Amino acid sequence: MVTIFATLGWEPKSVIPSLKIRDNVEKLIVYHSPDKKGEDAYEKLWGYCSSIKLPLKSVKLENQFDLIKTAKEIRKDLRKYSGKDIVFNITGGTKVMSSAALLACILEAVPAVYCNEKTGKEETLPLLQIRYEDFLTKPQKNILMVIKQLGGECNAVDIAKKTGLRKATVSHHIKQLEDMGLVVVETSKKDSRKKSVKRLESVELLLE
Structure with missing residues (x-):
């Protein structure tokens, strides 16, 4: 049996195809806006x-x-169904809702689909079924957590003191994180002779 997750816009027509093509759906979970149009769409779908x-x-x-907040909320729900057969229809809702749902699917390796507006058919998005945080080593995760604890911006010396790692080791990990696009290294505003390390806001999702 499969559970369908879906983002819902102002009409349920983007969700229904995912229900019609499957004969083993046991539940539908929809995310929608709390305004009147969102409520009306939910009533139609209900x-x-x-x-x-x-x-x-x-x-x-x-x-x-x-x-980020929407992606975190959706991801939290997806984790409750870990190991079960689930599919996420990201067609409906605002661009932010759909993007957040897609991001959560990528991070949790959940199959994502959308309904083609012209044909009305469901199409599967070509996502890799991998968990992206699994690519981070334990030291790298610790460094990202330390940057968060230090206010989101610090330098290699601060991180070394907090983690107990040598500065050279910290610098090596920072370079790897920068290559992954998870941190930004730039000249410190306080001291132009030093480099500061900033963690991107979206990295929060990898540390949940």
Whole structure:
């Protein structure tokens, strides 16, 4: 049995194809805006699901325009279904909602689909079924956590003191993290002779 997750816009038509092509759906979980249009769309979808006796769960996204917060909320829900058969339809909703859902799917290695507006058919997105945080070593994760603890910006010396690693080792890991696009190294505003390390906000998702 499969559980379908979906972002819902103002009409349920982008979600329904994912239900019609499967005969083993046990539940539908939809994310939608808390405004009237979002509620109306949910009511329409509820009517359809009731007619086919399919359990439907509503998740109102209070932070629907905040990419990171929305992605974290969706990811938390996906983890509750870890190891189970799930699919995420990211067609509906705002661009932020769909992007957040896609990001959560990438991080949790969840299959993502969308419904083609012209054909009405569901198409699978070509995502790699891997967990991206698995590519980080333990020292790299620790360094990212330390940068967060130090306010999101610091230098290699600060990190070395906090982690107990040698400065040369810290610098090596920072270079790797920079190559991965997870941190930015730039001239310190306080001292032009030093380099500061800034962690990107989106990295928060890798440390959940």
